[in-house]
Amino acid sequence: MFRSSIRSLYLRTNRLIRVSSSSSPSSLSFSKFDSAKLSFNSHRITSLPILTTGANISRSEHSMAATSDSKSVHDFTVKDAKGNDVDLSTYKGKVLLIVNVASQCGLTNSNYTELAQLYQKYKDHGFEILAFPCNQFGGQEPGTNEEILQFACTRFKAEYPIFDKVDVNGDNAAPIYKFLKSCKGGLLGDGIKWNFAKFLVDKDGKVVDRYAPTTTPLSIEKDLKKLLGVTA
Structure with missing residues (x-):
């Protein structure tokens, strides 16, 4: 059941993110959000996407x-x-x-x-x-x-x-x-x-x-x- 929940969350999130073809499966890059990372470690989500609005300002x-x-x-x-x-x-x-x-x-x-x-x-x-x-x-x-x-x-x-x-x-x-x-x-x-x-x-x-x-x-x-x- 836990694996099924993780998979469901991943499928929903995948609409907002794209997986970089050059990186490892645990490295995800976001096309519309700033510096967000998702990592899977032993079926645990260690960090969640941080949603931000507006352009980046140095x-x-x-x-x-x-x-x-x-x-x-x-x-x-x-x-x-x-x-x-x-x-x-x-x-x-x-x-x-x-x-x-x-x-x-x-x-x-x-x-x-x-x-x-x-x-x-x-x-x-x-x-x-x-x-x-x-x-x-x-x-x-x-x-x-x-x-x-x-x-x-x-x-x-x-x-x-x-x-x-x-x-x-x-x-x-x-x-x-x-x-x-x-x-x-x-x-x-x-x-x-x-x-x-x-x-x-x-x-x-x-x-x-x-x-x-x-x-x-x-x-x-x-x-x-x-x-x-x-x-x-």
């Missing part, structure tokens, strides 16, 4: 997720183009689009033009653009902060804040960019790929989306409106 992934969850963009202080400290907590309650900009890139005209259009349309609804010049991609932002301001504000009528030139990749990357990348990795790794990568941040300072340099500002208008609560 320690490093869990640590990064915890770090990202414990901070927000509002916890950082950055320098503006004139060297003054800016506490990003001043932007609490606003939706932010954070962009690394450049003056001599093939994407410059289209991005600066559409950023200005997006800003004019939604600035009164609690929207802000934070532009961070960066010279790490083809040396396409070689000017001084003063020259960058002159270029953006005169040629493209930029009314949103432009900050101090920073690195966005590498050991010397600005802390705000290390944080942004830890929250939202790219398709080919966390590193910023080129000028005009974009991060969308909600009113609580949480990074909710990341867009490639080739994603135009106006193409993310739908996502922006959702965060702003704008229906028209």
